[in-house]
Amino acid sequence: MPDAVLVSDFDGTMTADDFYRLVATRLLPPEALAPWDEYRAGRMTHFQALKTIFSRIRAPEEDVLAVVADMGLDPGLAASLDKLRRGGFEVVVASAGCDWYIRRLLAGAGVTLEVHANPGTYRPGGPLVMDAPPASPLTCPETGVDKAAVVRDAASRASVVAFAGDGFADLPAALLVPRERRFARADLAQALAARGETFRTFSVWSDIADMLLAGEART
Known part of the structure:
Protein backbone atom coordinates (compact mmCIF):
# COMPACT_ATOMS: atom_id res chain seq x y z
CA MET A 1 0.00 0.00 0.00
CA ASP A 18 -3.80 19.69 -24.89
CA PHE A 19 -3.70 17.29 -27.81
CA TYR A 20 -7.16 18.17 -29.06
CA ARG A 21 -6.36 21.90 -29.30
CA LEU A 22 -2.97 21.35 -30.89
CA VAL A 23 -4.21 18.87 -33.49
CA ALA A 24 -7.14 21.15 -34.34
CA THR A 25 -4.77 24.08 -34.87
CA ARG A 26 -2.29 22.11 -36.93
CA LEU A 27 -4.31 19.60 -38.94
CA LEU A 28 -8.02 20.48 -38.91
CA PRO A 29 -10.21 23.21 -40.44
CA PRO A 30 -11.24 26.29 -38.41
CA GLU A 31 -14.60 24.82 -37.38
CA ALA A 32 -12.96 21.69 -35.93
CA LEU A 33 -13.48 22.79 -32.32
CA ALA A 34 -17.25 23.23 -32.70
CA PRO A 35 -17.85 19.99 -30.73
CA TRP A 36 -15.93 21.49 -27.81
CA ASP A 37 -18.25 24.49 -27.87
CA GLU A 38 -21.18 22.06 -27.79
CA TYR A 39 -19.67 20.38 -24.73
CA ARG A 40 -19.21 23.69 -22.94
CA ALA A 41 -22.85 24.55 -23.74
CA GLY A 42 -24.01 21.27 -22.20
CA ARG A 43 -25.26 19.80 -25.47
CA MET A 44 -22.56 17.14 -25.81
CA THR A 45 -20.54 15.13 -23.31
CA HIS A 46 -16.82 15.69 -22.88
CA PHE A 47 -16.20 12.21 -24.30
CA GLN A 48 -18.40 12.80 -27.34
CA ALA A 49 -16.73 16.13 -28.06
CA LEU A 50 -13.22 14.71 -28.08
CA LYS A 51 -14.25 11.58 -29.99
CA THR A 52 -15.85 13.76 -32.67
CA ILE A 53 -12.82 16.05 -32.98
CA PHE A 54 -10.47 13.07 -33.24
CA SER A 55 -12.73 11.42 -35.84
CA ARG A 56 -12.09 14.34 -38.20
CA ILE A 57 -8.32 13.87 -38.40
CA ARG A 58 -7.17 12.84 -41.86
CA ALA A 59 -3.39 12.80 -42.04
CA PRO A 60 -0.47 10.38 -42.16
CA GLU A 61 0.26 8.97 -38.73
CA GLU A 62 3.72 10.57 -38.69
CA ASP A 63 2.11 14.02 -39.01
CA VAL A 64 -0.11 13.34 -36.01
CA LEU A 65 2.80 11.96 -34.02
CA ALA A 66 4.65 15.21 -34.74
CA VAL A 67 1.76 17.03 -33.07
CA VAL A 68 2.00 14.65 -30.11
CA ALA A 69 5.71 15.38 -29.79
CA ASP A 70 4.95 19.09 -29.65
CA MET A 71 2.54 18.81 -26.72
CA GLY A 72 5.42 19.76 -24.43
CA LEU A 73 5.75 16.94 -21.94
CA ASP A 74 7.50 18.31 -18.85
CA PRO A 75 11.20 17.56 -19.43
CA THR A 121 -6.16 3.47 -32.33
CA TYR A 122 -4.95 5.48 -35.31
CA ARG A 123 -6.12 4.13 -38.64
CA PRO A 124 -3.92 4.52 -41.73
CA GLY A 125 -4.47 8.05 -43.00
CA GLY A 126 -6.78 8.75 -40.07
CA PRO A 127 -8.85 9.12 -38.08
CA LEU A 128 -7.90 8.63 -34.45
CA VAL A 129 -10.65 6.38 -33.13
CA MET A 130 -11.21 6.84 -29.39
CA ASP A 131 -13.40 4.28 -27.67
CA ALA A 132 -15.05 4.24 -24.28
Missing part, protein backbone atom coordinates in the same frame (compact mmCIF):
# COMPACT_ATOMS: atom_id res chain seq x y z
CA PRO A 2 1.38 3.44 -0.88
CA ASP A 3 1.93 6.09 1.77
CA ALA A 4 0.49 8.73 -0.56
CA VAL A 5 -0.98 9.03 -4.06
CA LEU A 6 -0.88 11.87 -6.55
CA VAL A 7 -3.63 11.54 -9.16
CA SER A 8 -2.75 13.66 -12.17
CA ASP A 9 -4.48 14.71 -15.33
CA PHE A 10 -2.29 14.47 -18.43
CA ASP A 11 -3.07 16.94 -21.26
CA GLY A 12 -2.28 20.48 -20.14
CA THR A 13 -1.04 19.22 -16.78
CA MET A 14 1.91 16.95 -17.49
CA THR A 15 2.18 18.67 -20.87
CA ALA A 16 2.10 22.31 -21.91
CA ASP A 17 -0.71 21.84 -24.45
CA GLY A 76 11.63 17.12 -15.68
CA LEU A 77 8.93 14.46 -15.46
CA ALA A 78 11.15 11.40 -15.06
CA ALA A 79 13.36 13.00 -12.42
CA SER A 80 10.34 14.32 -10.51
CA LEU A 81 8.65 10.92 -10.57
CA ASP A 82 11.78 9.35 -9.15
CA LYS A 83 11.83 11.89 -6.32
CA LEU A 84 8.15 11.36 -5.59
CA ARG A 85 8.54 7.60 -5.44
CA ARG A 86 11.46 7.92 -3.07
CA GLY A 87 9.30 10.24 -1.00
CA GLY A 88 6.55 7.63 -0.68
CA PHE A 89 4.22 8.85 -3.45
CA GLU A 90 2.56 6.70 -6.06
CA VAL A 91 1.57 8.63 -9.19
CA VAL A 92 -1.53 7.70 -11.19
CA VAL A 93 -2.57 9.33 -14.47
CA ALA A 94 -6.32 9.89 -14.88
CA SER A 95 -7.16 11.34 -18.28
CA ALA A 96 -10.32 11.92 -20.28
CA GLY A 97 -8.08 11.98 -23.36
CA CYS A 98 -6.80 9.07 -25.40
CA ASP A 99 -4.16 6.56 -24.35
CA TRP A 100 -2.91 6.36 -27.96
CA TYR A 101 -0.80 9.48 -27.50
CA ILE A 102 -0.41 9.40 -23.70
CA ARG A 103 1.39 6.07 -23.63
CA ARG A 104 3.64 7.10 -26.53
CA LEU A 105 4.76 10.26 -24.78
CA LEU A 106 5.40 8.48 -21.48
CA ALA A 107 7.30 5.66 -23.19
CA GLY A 108 9.40 8.19 -25.08
CA ALA A 109 10.34 9.78 -21.77
CA GLY A 110 11.29 6.41 -20.31
CA VAL A 111 8.43 6.62 -17.82
CA THR A 112 6.14 3.83 -16.62
CA LEU A 113 2.95 4.86 -14.84
CA GLU A 114 -0.49 3.51 -14.06
CA VAL A 115 -2.66 5.19 -16.71
CA HIS A 116 -6.44 5.45 -16.80
CA ALA A 117 -7.39 6.89 -20.19
CA ASN A 118 -9.77 6.19 -23.05
CA PRO A 119 -8.39 3.56 -25.45
CA GLY A 120 -7.80 4.46 -29.05
CA PRO A 133 -13.18 2.11 -21.75
CA PRO A 134 -14.81 -1.10 -20.49
CA ALA A 135 -17.41 -0.34 -17.83
CA SER A 136 -15.93 -0.37 -14.34
CA PRO A 137 -16.15 1.57 -11.07
CA LEU A 138 -13.59 3.98 -12.60
CA THR A 139 -15.56 4.89 -15.73
CA CYS A 140 -18.54 7.08 -16.59
CA PRO A 141 -20.40 8.14 -19.76
CA GLU A 142 -19.51 11.83 -19.41
CA THR A 143 -15.72 11.55 -19.68
CA GLY A 144 -15.02 7.86 -20.20
CA VAL A 145 -12.53 7.77 -17.34
CA ASP A 146 -14.09 9.02 -14.09
CA LYS A 147 -11.33 11.06 -12.48
CA ALA A 148 -13.27 11.54 -9.25
CA ALA A 149 -13.63 7.76 -8.98
CA VAL A 150 -9.87 7.38 -9.48
CA VAL A 151 -9.30 9.83 -6.61
CA ARG A 152 -11.75 7.94 -4.38
CA ASP A 153 -9.97 4.69 -5.22
CA ALA A 154 -6.64 6.29 -4.25
CA ALA A 155 -8.16 7.48 -0.97
CA SER A 156 -9.19 3.90 -0.18
CA ARG A 157 -5.54 2.87 -0.39
CA ALA A 158 -3.64 5.82 1.06
CA SER A 159 -4.21 8.41 3.77
CA VAL A 160 -2.64 11.22 1.69
CA VAL A 161 -4.12 11.96 -1.74
CA ALA A 162 -3.34 14.90 -4.03
CA PHE A 163 -4.82 15.89 -7.38
CA ALA A 164 -3.48 17.99 -10.26
CA GLY A 165 -5.38 19.18 -13.31
CA ASP A 166 -6.15 21.99 -15.71
CA GLY A 167 -9.59 21.40 -17.19
CA PHE A 168 -13.24 22.01 -16.35
CA ALA A 169 -13.79 18.25 -16.23
CA ASP A 170 -11.21 18.00 -13.43
CA LEU A 171 -13.38 19.92 -10.96
CA PRO A 172 -15.18 16.96 -9.28
CA ALA A 173 -11.86 15.20 -8.65
CA ALA A 174 -10.15 18.34 -7.38
CA LEU A 175 -12.91 18.97 -4.85
CA LEU A 176 -12.28 15.58 -3.24
CA VAL A 177 -8.81 16.47 -1.94
CA PRO A 178 -7.78 19.05 0.67
CA ARG A 179 -6.98 22.50 -0.69
CA GLU A 180 -3.29 22.18 0.21
CA ARG A 181 -3.07 19.11 -2.03
CA ARG A 182 -5.19 20.55 -4.85
CA PHE A 183 -3.08 21.76 -7.78
CA ALA A 184 -4.70 23.66 -10.63
CA ARG A 185 -4.14 25.96 -13.55
CA ALA A 186 -6.04 27.21 -16.62
CA ASP A 187 -9.73 26.19 -16.76
CA LEU A 188 -9.65 24.19 -13.52
CA ALA A 189 -8.19 27.16 -11.66
CA GLN A 190 -10.93 29.35 -13.13
CA ALA A 191 -13.65 26.89 -12.09
CA LEU A 192 -12.31 26.57 -8.55
CA ALA A 193 -11.93 30.32 -8.15
CA ALA A 194 -15.52 30.84 -9.34
CA ARG A 195 -16.67 28.61 -6.47
CA GLY A 196 -14.52 30.41 -3.94
CA GLU A 197 -12.32 27.32 -3.55
CA THR A 198 -8.62 27.66 -2.81
CA PHE A 199 -5.90 25.73 -4.58
CA ARG A 200 -2.21 25.80 -5.41
CA THR A 201 -0.97 26.91 -8.79
CA PHE A 202 1.85 25.44 -10.87
CA SER A 203 3.74 26.35 -14.01
CA VAL A 204 5.09 22.91 -14.93
CA TRP A 205 4.27 19.50 -13.50
CA SER A 206 7.62 19.28 -11.72
CA ASP A 207 6.48 22.20 -9.54
CA ILE A 208 3.81 19.94 -8.06
CA ALA A 209 6.35 17.31 -7.09
CA ASP A 210 8.53 19.92 -5.43
CA MET A 211 5.62 21.35 -3.43
CA LEU A 212 4.44 17.92 -2.29
CA LEU A 213 7.91 16.90 -1.18
CA ALA A 214 8.51 20.19 0.60
CA GLY A 215 6.28 18.86 3.34
CA GLU A 216 3.59 21.47 3.67
CA ALA A 217 1.19 19.49 1.45
CA ARG A 218 1.64 16.19 3.26
CA THR A 219 -0.15 17.05 6.49
Whole structure:
Protein backbone atom coordinates (compact mmCIF):
# COMPACT_ATOMS: atom_id res chain seq x y z
CA MET A 1 0.00 0.00 0.00
CA PRO A 2 1.38 3.44 -0.88
CA ASP A 3 1.93 6.09 1.77
CA ALA A 4 0.49 8.73 -0.56
CA VAL A 5 -0.98 9.03 -4.06
CA LEU A 6 -0.88 11.87 -6.55
CA VAL A 7 -3.63 11.54 -9.16
CA SER A 8 -2.75 13.66 -12.17
CA ASP A 9 -4.48 14.71 -15.33
CA PHE A 10 -2.29 14.47 -18.43
CA ASP A 11 -3.07 16.94 -21.26
CA GLY A 12 -2.28 20.48 -20.14
CA THR A 13 -1.04 19.22 -16.78
CA MET A 14 1.91 16.95 -17.49
CA THR A 15 2.18 18.67 -20.87
CA ALA A 16 2.10 22.31 -21.91
CA ASP A 17 -0.71 21.84 -24.45
CA ASP A 18 -3.80 19.69 -24.89
CA PHE A 19 -3.70 17.29 -27.81
CA TYR A 20 -7.16 18.17 -29.06
CA ARG A 21 -6.36 21.90 -29.30
CA LEU A 22 -2.97 21.35 -30.89
CA VAL A 23 -4.21 18.87 -33.49
CA ALA A 24 -7.14 21.15 -34.34
CA THR A 25 -4.77 24.08 -34.87
CA ARG A 26 -2.29 22.11 -36.93
CA LEU A 27 -4.31 19.60 -38.94
CA LEU A 28 -8.02 20.48 -38.91
CA PRO A 29 -10.21 23.21 -40.44
CA PRO A 30 -11.24 26.29 -38.41
CA GLU A 31 -14.60 24.82 -37.38
CA ALA A 32 -12.96 21.69 -35.93
CA LEU A 33 -13.48 22.79 -32.32
CA ALA A 34 -17.25 23.23 -32.70
CA PRO A 35 -17.85 19.99 -30.73
CA TRP A 36 -15.93 21.49 -27.81
CA ASP A 37 -18.25 24.49 -27.87
CA GLU A 38 -21.18 22.06 -27.79
CA TYR A 39 -19.67 20.38 -24.73
CA ARG A 40 -19.21 23.69 -22.94
CA ALA A 41 -22.85 24.55 -23.74
CA GLY A 42 -24.01 21.27 -22.20
CA ARG A 43 -25.26 19.80 -25.47
CA MET A 44 -22.56 17.14 -25.81
CA THR A 45 -20.54 15.13 -23.31
CA HIS A 46 -16.82 15.69 -22.88
CA PHE A 47 -16.20 12.21 -24.30
CA GLN A 48 -18.40 12.80 -27.34
CA ALA A 49 -16.73 16.13 -28.06
CA LEU A 50 -13.22 14.71 -28.08
CA LYS A 51 -14.25 11.58 -29.99
CA THR A 52 -15.85 13.76 -32.67
CA ILE A 53 -12.82 16.05 -32.98
CA PHE A 54 -10.47 13.07 -33.24
CA SER A 55 -12.73 11.42 -35.84
CA ARG A 56 -12.09 14.34 -38.20
CA ILE A 57 -8.32 13.87 -38.40
CA ARG A 58 -7.17 12.84 -41.86
CA ALA A 59 -3.39 12.80 -42.04
CA PRO A 60 -0.47 10.38 -42.16
CA GLU A 61 0.26 8.97 -38.73
CA GLU A 62 3.72 10.57 -38.69
CA ASP A 63 2.11 14.02 -39.01
CA VAL A 64 -0.11 13.34 -36.01
CA LEU A 65 2.80 11.96 -34.02
CA ALA A 66 4.65 15.21 -34.74
CA VAL A 67 1.76 17.03 -33.07
CA VAL A 68 2.00 14.65 -30.11
CA ALA A 69 5.71 15.38 -29.79
CA ASP A 70 4.95 19.09 -29.65
CA MET A 71 2.54 18.81 -26.72
CA GLY A 72 5.42 19.76 -24.43
CA LEU A 73 5.75 16.94 -21.94
CA ASP A 74 7.50 18.31 -18.85
CA PRO A 75 11.20 17.56 -19.43
CA GLY A 76 11.63 17.12 -15.68
CA LEU A 77 8.93 14.46 -15.46
CA ALA A 78 11.15 11.40 -15.06
CA ALA A 79 13.36 13.00 -12.42
CA SER A 80 10.34 14.32 -10.51
CA LEU A 81 8.65 10.92 -10.57
CA ASP A 82 11.78 9.35 -9.15
CA LYS A 83 11.83 11.89 -6.32
CA LEU A 84 8.15 11.36 -5.59
CA ARG A 85 8.54 7.60 -5.44
CA ARG A 86 11.46 7.92 -3.07
CA GLY A 87 9.30 10.24 -1.00
CA GLY A 88 6.55 7.63 -0.68
CA PHE A 89 4.22 8.85 -3.45
CA GLU A 90 2.56 6.70 -6.06
CA VAL A 91 1.57 8.63 -9.19
CA VAL A 92 -1.53 7.70 -11.19
CA VAL A 93 -2.57 9.33 -14.47
CA ALA A 94 -6.32 9.89 -14.88
CA SER A 95 -7.16 11.34 -18.28
CA ALA A 96 -10.32 11.92 -20.28
CA GLY A 97 -8.08 11.98 -23.36
CA CYS A 98 -6.80 9.07 -25.40
CA ASP A 99 -4.16 6.56 -24.35
CA TRP A 100 -2.91 6.36 -27.96
CA TYR A 101 -0.80 9.48 -27.50
CA ILE A 102 -0.41 9.40 -23.70
CA ARG A 103 1.39 6.07 -23.63
CA ARG A 104 3.64 7.10 -26.53
CA LEU A 105 4.76 10.26 -24.78
CA LEU A 106 5.40 8.48 -21.48
CA ALA A 107 7.30 5.66 -23.19
CA GLY A 108 9.40 8.19 -25.08
CA ALA A 109 10.34 9.78 -21.77
CA GLY A 110 11.29 6.41 -20.31
CA VAL A 111 8.43 6.62 -17.82
CA THR A 112 6.14 3.83 -16.62
CA LEU A 113 2.95 4.86 -14.84
CA GLU A 114 -0.49 3.51 -14.06
CA VAL A 115 -2.66 5.19 -16.71
CA HIS A 116 -6.44 5.45 -16.80
CA ALA A 117 -7.39 6.89 -20.19
CA ASN A 118 -9.77 6.19 -23.05
CA PRO A 119 -8.39 3.56 -25.45
CA GLY A 120 -7.80 4.46 -29.05
CA THR A 121 -6.16 3.47 -32.33
CA TYR A 122 -4.95 5.48 -35.31
CA ARG A 123 -6.12 4.13 -38.64
CA PRO A 124 -3.92 4.52 -41.73
CA GLY A 125 -4.47 8.05 -43.00
CA GLY A 126 -6.78 8.75 -40.07
CA PRO A 127 -8.85 9.12 -38.08
CA LEU A 128 -7.90 8.63 -34.45
CA VAL A 129 -10.65 6.38 -33.13
CA MET A 130 -11.21 6.84 -29.39
CA ASP A 131 -13.40 4.28 -27.67
CA ALA A 132 -15.05 4.24 -24.28
CA PRO A 133 -13.18 2.11 -21.75
CA PRO A 134 -14.81 -1.10 -20.49
CA ALA A 135 -17.41 -0.34 -17.83
CA SER A 136 -15.93 -0.37 -14.34
CA PRO A 137 -16.15 1.57 -11.07
CA LEU A 138 -13.59 3.98 -12.60
CA THR A 139 -15.56 4.89 -15.73
CA CYS A 140 -18.54 7.08 -16.59
CA PRO A 141 -20.40 8.14 -19.76
CA GLU A 142 -19.51 11.83 -19.41
CA THR A 143 -15.72 11.55 -19.68
CA GLY A 144 -15.02 7.86 -20.20
CA VAL A 145 -12.53 7.77 -17.34
CA ASP A 146 -14.09 9.02 -14.09
CA LYS A 147 -11.33 11.06 -12.48
CA ALA A 148 -13.27 11.54 -9.25
CA ALA A 149 -13.63 7.76 -8.98
CA VAL A 150 -9.87 7.38 -9.48
CA VAL A 151 -9.30 9.83 -6.61
CA ARG A 152 -11.75 7.94 -4.38
CA ASP A 153 -9.97 4.69 -5.22
CA ALA A 154 -6.64 6.29 -4.25
CA ALA A 155 -8.16 7.48 -0.97
CA SER A 156 -9.19 3.90 -0.18
CA ARG A 157 -5.54 2.87 -0.39
CA ALA A 158 -3.64 5.82 1.06
CA SER A 159 -4.21 8.41 3.77
CA VAL A 160 -2.64 11.22 1.69
CA VAL A 161 -4.12 11.96 -1.74
CA ALA A 162 -3.34 14.90 -4.03
CA PHE A 163 -4.82 15.89 -7.38
CA ALA A 164 -3.48 17.99 -10.26
CA GLY A 165 -5.38 19.18 -13.31
CA ASP A 166 -6.15 21.99 -15.71
CA GLY A 167 -9.59 21.40 -17.19
CA PHE A 168 -13.24 22.01 -16.35
CA ALA A 169 -13.79 18.25 -16.23
CA ASP A 170 -11.21 18.00 -13.43
CA LEU A 171 -13.38 19.92 -10.96
CA PRO A 172 -15.18 16.96 -9.28
CA ALA A 173 -11.86 15.20 -8.65
CA ALA A 174 -10.15 18.34 -7.38
CA LEU A 175 -12.91 18.97 -4.85
CA LEU A 176 -12.28 15.58 -3.24
CA VAL A 177 -8.81 16.47 -1.94
CA PRO A 178 -7.78 19.05 0.67
CA ARG A 179 -6.98 22.50 -0.69
CA GLU A 180 -3.29 22.18 0.21
CA ARG A 181 -3.07 19.11 -2.03
CA ARG A 182 -5.19 20.55 -4.85
CA PHE A 183 -3.08 21.76 -7.78
CA ALA A 184 -4.70 23.66 -10.63
CA ARG A 185 -4.14 25.96 -13.55
CA ALA A 186 -6.04 27.21 -16.62
CA ASP A 187 -9.73 26.19 -16.76
CA LEU A 188 -9.65 24.19 -13.52
CA ALA A 189 -8.19 27.16 -11.66
CA GLN A 190 -10.93 29.35 -13.13
CA ALA A 191 -13.65 26.89 -12.09
CA LEU A 192 -12.31 26.57 -8.55
CA ALA A 193 -11.93 30.32 -8.15
CA ALA A 194 -15.52 30.84 -9.34
CA ARG A 195 -16.67 28.61 -6.47
CA GLY A 196 -14.52 30.41 -3.94
CA GLU A 197 -12.32 27.32 -3.55
CA THR A 198 -8.62 27.66 -2.81
CA PHE A 199 -5.90 25.73 -4.58
CA ARG A 200 -2.21 25.80 -5.41
CA THR A 201 -0.97 26.91 -8.79
CA PHE A 202 1.85 25.44 -10.87
CA SER A 203 3.74 26.35 -14.01
CA VAL A 204 5.09 22.91 -14.93
CA TRP A 205 4.27 19.50 -13.50
CA SER A 206 7.62 19.28 -11.72
CA ASP A 207 6.48 22.20 -9.54
CA ILE A 208 3.81 19.94 -8.06
CA ALA A 209 6.35 17.31 -7.09
CA ASP A 210 8.53 19.92 -5.43
CA MET A 211 5.62 21.35 -3.43
CA LEU A 212 4.44 17.92 -2.29
CA LEU A 213 7.91 16.90 -1.18
CA ALA A 214 8.51 20.19 0.60
CA GLY A 215 6.28 18.86 3.34
CA GLU A 216 3.59 21.47 3.67
CA ALA A 217 1.19 19.49 1.45
CA ARG A 218 1.64 16.19 3.26
CA THR A 219 -0.15 17.05 6.49
